Amino acid sequence: MSANINTSAQGKRARKIPHTDEHRPKFIHQLANGGAETWLSAIIFGFGSFVNGQIIKGLLYLASEVGFILFYLTFGWGYVKDLLTLGTVQQGWVFNEAIGIDELAAGQNSMLILLYSVLTIATLVPLFMIWRNSVKSSYLAHERKLAGIKQPTFLKDVKTLLDLRYHMTLMSLPLITLTLFTALPIIFMVAIAFTNFDATHQPPGKLFTWVGLTNFRNIFFDNPKYKNSFGGILTWTFIWAIFATVTNYLLGMILALMINKQGIKLKKLWRTCFVITIAVPQFVSLMLVSRMFADTGIVNETLKNWNWIKDPIKFLTDPTLARIMVVIINMWVGVPYTMLMTTGILMNIPADLYESANIDGATAYRQFVSITLPYMLFVTGPYLITTFVGNINNFNVIYLLTSGGPLNQNYYQAGDTDLLVTWLYKLTVDRSDYNLASAIGIIIFVIVAAFSLLAYNFTGSVKKEDQFS
Amino acid sequence: MKNLRKIVSVVLACVLMMSAVSALADKVTLKVWGSNDDQKVLGELIEEFKAANPDTEWDISLGVVGEPDARARYQEDPAAAADVFAFANDQLIDLVNSGALRRITLNLDQIAAANTAGSIESATLDGTLYGYPKSADNGYFMYYDKSVFTEEDVKTLDGMLKKANEAGKKVFMDLSNGWYIASFFLGAGGQLTVDENGKQVCDFNNANGLAAAEAIKAFAADPAFLTGDDSVLVGMFGTTIAAGVSGTWNATVIAEKLGENYAACALPTFTCGGEQVPMASFIGTKVVGVNSQTAAPLQAFQLAEFITNEAAQVKFFEQRELGPTNIAAASNPAVLENIALAALSAQGVNGVSQKLVLGGYWTPAEAFGLAMENKSTEDLQSLLDKMVAQIVE
Amino acid sequence: MSTREIEHVGLSHSMKRRKQITNAAIYVTLSLLCIFWLLPIAWLVLSSLRGETKEMYTSYIIPKQFTLWNYTSLFTDTKLFSFPRWYLNTLLVAVCSCAITTFLTLMVAYTYSRLRFKWRKRFMNISLVLGMFPGFMSMIAIYHFLKAIGLNQSLVALIIVYSGGAALGYYVAKGFFDTVPKALDEAASIDGLTRNGIFWKIILPTSMPIVAYTALTAFIAPWVDFIFVSVIMKDNYANYTVARGLYMMIDREHMSEYYTRFCAGAVLVAIPITALFIKMQKYYVSGVTGGAVKG
Incomplete structure (x- = not known):
């Protein structure tokens, strides 16, 4: 990272009026030294801009303040005021004799109260940022006035969005969608874990409310049913993730090595054969495969016709066999991806490494173990971690193949091949136990996050990102 | 205070009257959910309903949500769910508990008089009727191949298995399914009810239950036993399968496959602790309910009543062979001659209402059935204890 | 790559033979794997052309009747x-x-x-x-x-x-x-x-x-x-x-x-x-x- 774009940009900045974070005095300083218009800007957004002739900018600030206030008055407050109780008025009925039917006395909807409260509270963040900016821009305008510098026109301000403040332009849209469709829903989900939103507390008919850590206590200590299921499913989730990751990785690499080996013809054809399986949607191919291996499926029927077996092999209904089968079938799904990815990297391995090994008379196996594998592991470390995490949450393969079955009598609503995610899914969709599912979701997150952090820190190939080129 | 309440209710009534009147002029939008197989009949019934009520401008749409899925699909978003929907009556308690259904107050006496007492009871909770009975067919019995079994053979399960083994054929029953496996437990005198707190009560792990479990184990271990889902039953009936436990919804297909060897009867007896005990079965109905969140309750009630009345049930029987709950429709000679429905009503003697089965029963029962199919060597009593512990929560 | 190919020109006869055998083994493995990988896909295509449209389960792979009706x-x-x-x-x-x-x-x-x-x-x-x-x-x-x-x-x-x-x-x-x-x-x-x-x-x-x-x-x-x-x-x-x-x-x-x-x-x-x-x-x-x- 010698002289790159950043340093040159900073050079430009230094010559200008303070506009960047590094040179900006603290907020209190701005308030204190920005003149009366800055004080007023903290209450009436954009006031300072108006006073200093930046009309459009001022109008934008003011409009956003009015917009926020209207939003809180007409929408937000109606929900936030009930956040602590999550509603107290339950749906009821009043019999209307005139027409002979009940009238619905609509109650409060705990779920919507929680959801929209989260949304409303989250809007405080942009409001705060706009407030800060209103004060800041008023201060800067004030400073410029004192220094006798012409105020930048609105057009000029906008233009900086394409260069100096380009990150704002690029990031704003992705950040908004990310907040609305990922971050807020997750906060909502986390909140649900502390409520009793289960099958017997379904809005709009029933209210639900805060219950503190009860759900977590149930999972870890109090409820033996949940406790047993959680322990068993967690263990299997890890066993599965390890086997699924390792088998796919090794087999994919070996496949790529075989196809890439010099002297092997029709490389493209071989690769295409395997790639086709990626192109068939998983719910189709996995459904088919699970049908093939059913007790009365085509595999068993064929084996019976050949008189190899008398009773069907319980591929997917015997607990141990089912676990083995899902790992094997997962290879069918995942190996083509690994093959594609490793194909590119294998070509990057310096050829002289192999040449000297050849001269030493090393076998193909030795070459694989002492050259290919270490190199690959080094380069694909982060990829392995993401794959492992992906496998912990590998919903599709398990759900579509076995739906978690065969059911286990010791588990609550779960089977022997169930992963934590599929269990979570079943709890929400089949049993409407949202609170339990959310708690499990949080636990999955903690496990995954802790694991990833550890792994990332121990992986040699996570290079310092700026050390490229 | 009392006066205030009166005033409020009068005002409310006025508003409602006005809205009811203005509704005549406005367009009424309703959505109906029914199973895929019912779509054609429902479509025709809706057209008839529109023709019978020409004063209103109707916009009635029809969605495919089968009776078994109604509760789950409803709870995803009650406000977006159908105004009028059909459900299996074992979901009644859950639906009422979550405030999903409007109680029925209009034409109560006529409805009660027109339908069989059992079907009305199946849609009633604490003395309140929550749905219009649509069909009485949510039960199961035995289909069999006359060329393999005599009428004497099908009286006992042991007799059937013996004959099937001799012929190299299979007797089908989906034991890894709480609905079917209950047949043994209930036959042995097991209780599956709900206590006053709304909790499930189950005694399948007592001595009777153990005797039933032993019978299940023996059945599952028999070479002639075959399990699977409906697609297996339908696919192999007539070739591999010579007898199978199922319900009326498969009647047409099985009749087609067996041709003149098609027959059906009540479930056989099984050996329970040395005695022959008849297998019981769940008896359920399909019921049409009105969504509590509907914007047009009056019209929704009207429509729900219309698609479950005598004419509608006759139509459902004629096109779909659904067993009527309507007394007049059920006395139709064609209904009485129907082989599958006759078997269903013969089985009715040993029927147990499915209304008091809560959602938590199915998965543990299925897990137990699966253990039996997998020929688990674990102690039966401990398996039963585990199952009951899960069921009663 | 090219340097390695030049080297191989001088390979001894036995090494060449061994290489042929390895390659043959690889061809066989690849073919087997391909069959394994493509079988479900082939079954999908065949089922989509199956004339017996009412049967879900068949104990055979090749349909008795072919149709484009599906x-x-x-x-x-x-x-x-x-x-x-x-x-x-x-x-x-x-x-x-x-x-x-x-x-x-x-x-x-x-x-x-x-x-x-x-x-x-x-x-x-x-x-x-x-x-x-x-x-x-x-x-x-x-x-x-x-x-x-x-x-x-x-x-x-x-x-x-x-x-x-x-x-x-x-x-x-x-x-x-x-x-x-x-x-x-x-x-x-x-x-x-x-x-x-x-x-x-x-x-x-x-x-x-x-x-x-x-x-x-x-x-x-x-x-x-x-x-x-x-x-x-x-x-x-x-x-x-x-x-x-x-x-x-x-x-x-x-x-x-x-x-x-x-x-x-x-x-x-x-x-x-x-x-x-x-x-x-x-x-x-x-x-x-x-x-x-x-x-």
């Missing part, structure tokens, strides 16, 4: 399941969400790779953390947000849902941008290009593989997802995508009647994706190797 009826029998409509829905959603996702992802990746600003590291960490939550639970919330702005059960909602998480998928593309020499930017900057100009005129043109890779993965998502569609569309069948529609054909109620047609539909979905994949394989490989692993 395909034609998907387009003619549209009263309940409107396959053509679903197909067009999916195409529309896929094209739109592909365009939006590609842009959002590349914008975010470029920002993280090239621009330095105060919250950069923090944003990257937050994104990493957010990506670790299992997605299911958030679906209820997303549904109700979309409902609040009147978009529930519409195709627009689906496009939003598929492209909404784009900012989390920056990882591969950022890795790729990191490998593009920074000297290019500097030269352009000296020539007076703004950062906006650098992004469009320098970075994007040199990063076609990653553009193609991002677009390809984004385009495929709507064709294979069946869970998000269910949550958004619920009972609005007209707005289903093919994946959700096909999934409905194999639920308990419809399976026996629609099984062979389901297979036909699945083939029709697989064809364009396969074609795309084969055509773009080169980009996919260089994109994923360049980005995911920083090779």
Whole structure:
């Protein structure tokens, strides 16, 4: 990272009026030294801009303040005021004799109260940022006035969005969608874990409310049913993730090595054969495969016709066999991806490494173990971690193949091949136990996050990102 | 205070009257959910309903949500769910508990008089009727191949298995399914009810239950036993399968496959602790309910009543062979001659209402059935204890 | 490579033989694996051509009767399941969400790779953390947000849902941008290009593989997802995508009647994706190797 774009940009900045974070005095300083218009800007957004002739900018600030206030008055407050109780008025009925039917006395909807409260509270963040900016821009305008510098026109301000403040332009849209469709829903989900939103507390008919850590206590200590299921499913989730990751990785690499080996013809054809399986949607191919291996499926029927077996092999209904089968079938799904990815990297391995090994008379196996594998592991470390995490949450393969079955009598609503995610899914969709599912979701997150952090820190190939080129 | 309440209710009534009147002029939008197989009949019934009520401008749409899925699909978003929907009556308690259904107050006496007492009871909770009975067919019995079994053979399960083994054929029953496996437990005198707190009560792990479990184990271990889902039953009936436990919804297909060897009867007896005990079965109905969140309750009630009345049930029987709950429709000679429905009503003697089965029963029962199919060597009593512990929560 | 080939000219006879044997073994293994991999696909295609349309389970692989009815009826029998409509829905959603996702992802990746600003590291960490939550639970919330702005059960909602998480998928593309020499930017900057100009005129043109890779993965998502569609569309069948529609054909109620047609539909979905994949394989490989692993 010698002289790159950043340093040159900073050079430009230094010559200008303070506009960047590094040179900006603290907020209190701005308030204190920005003149009366800055004080007023903290209450009436954009006031300072108006006073200093930046009309459009001022109008934008003011409009956003009015917009926020209207939003809180007409929408937000109606929900936030009930956040602590999550509603107290339950749906009821009043019999209307005139027409002979009940009238619905609509109650409060705990779920919507929680959801929209989260949304409303989250809007405080942009409001705060706009407030800060209103004060800041008023201060800067004030400073410029004192220094006798012409105020930048609105057009000029906008233009900086394409260069100096380009990150704002690029990031704003992705950040908004990310907040609305990922971050807020997750906060909502986390909140649900502390409520009793289960099958017997379904809005709009029933209210639900805060219950503190009860759900977590149930999972870890109090409820033996949940406790047993959680322990068993967690263990299997890890066993599965390890086997699924390792088998796919090794087999994919070996496949790529075989196809890439010099002297092997029709490389493209071989690769295409395997790639086709990626192109068939998983719910189709996995459904088919699970049908093939059913007790009365085509595999068993064929084996019976050949008189190899008398009773069907319980591929997917015997607990141990089912676990083995899902790992094997997962290879069918995942190996083509690994093959594609490793194909590119294998070509990057310096050829002289192999040449000297050849001269030493090393076998193909030795070459694989002492050259290919270490190199690959080094380069694909982060990829392995993401794959492992992906496998912990590998919903599709398990759900579509076995739906978690065969059911286990010791588990609550779960089977022997169930992963934590599929269990979570079943709890929400089949049993409407949202609170339990959310708690499990949080636990999955903690496990995954802790694991990833550890792994990332121990992986040699996570290079310092700026050390490229 | 009392006066205030009166005033409020009068005002409310006025508003409602006005809205009811203005509704005549406005367009009424309703959505109906029914199973895929019912779509054609429902479509025709809706057209008839529109023709019978020409004063209103109707916009009635029809969605495919089968009776078994109604509760789950409803709870995803009650406000977006159908105004009028059909459900299996074992979901009644859950639906009422979550405030999903409007109680029925209009034409109560006529409805009660027109339908069989059992079907009305199946849609009633604490003395309140929550749905219009649509069909009485949510039960199961035995289909069999006359060329393999005599009428004497099908009286006992042991007799059937013996004959099937001799012929190299299979007797089908989906034991890894709480609905079917209950047949043994209930036959042995097991209780599956709900206590006053709304909790499930189950005694399948007592001595009777153990005797039933032993019978299940023996059945599952028999070479002639075959399990699977409906697609297996339908696919192999007539070739591999010579007898199978199922319900009326498969009647047409099985009749087609067996041709003149098609027959059906009540479930056989099984050996329970040395005695022959008849297998019981769940008896359920399909019921049409009105969504509590509907914007047009009056019209929704009207429509729900219309698609479950005598004419509608006759139509459902004629096109779909659904067993009527309507007394007049059920006395139709064609209904009485129907082989599958006759078997269903013969089985009715040993029927147990499915209304008091809560959602938590199915998965543990299925897990137990699966253990039996997998020929688990674990102690039966401990398996039963585990199952009951899960069921009663 | 060439140096190694020259070396092999001098190989002894026995080594040559051994090499032939290894290659033969590899051919055999590859062929076996290929059969194993293609068997389910072959079964799918054969089932889609099966004349015995009422049978779900058959104990044989090759149909007794071949027919194209399964395909034609998907387009003619549209009263309940409107396959053509679903197909067009999916195409529309896929094209739109592909365009939006590609842009959002590349914008975010470029920002993280090239621009330095105060919250950069923090944003990257937050994104990493957010990506670790299992997605299911958030679906209820997303549904109700979309409902609040009147978009529930519409195709627009689906496009939003598929492209909404784009900012989390920056990882591969950022890795790729990191490998593009920074000297290019500097030269352009000296020539007076703004950062906006650098992004469009320098970075994007040199990063076609990653553009193609991002677009390809984004385009495929709507064709294979069946869970998000269910949550958004619920009972609005007209707005289903093919994946959700096909999934409905194999639920308990419809399976026996629609099984062979389901297979036909699945083939029709697989064809364009396969074609795309084969055509773009080169980009996919260089994109994923360049980005995911920083090779």
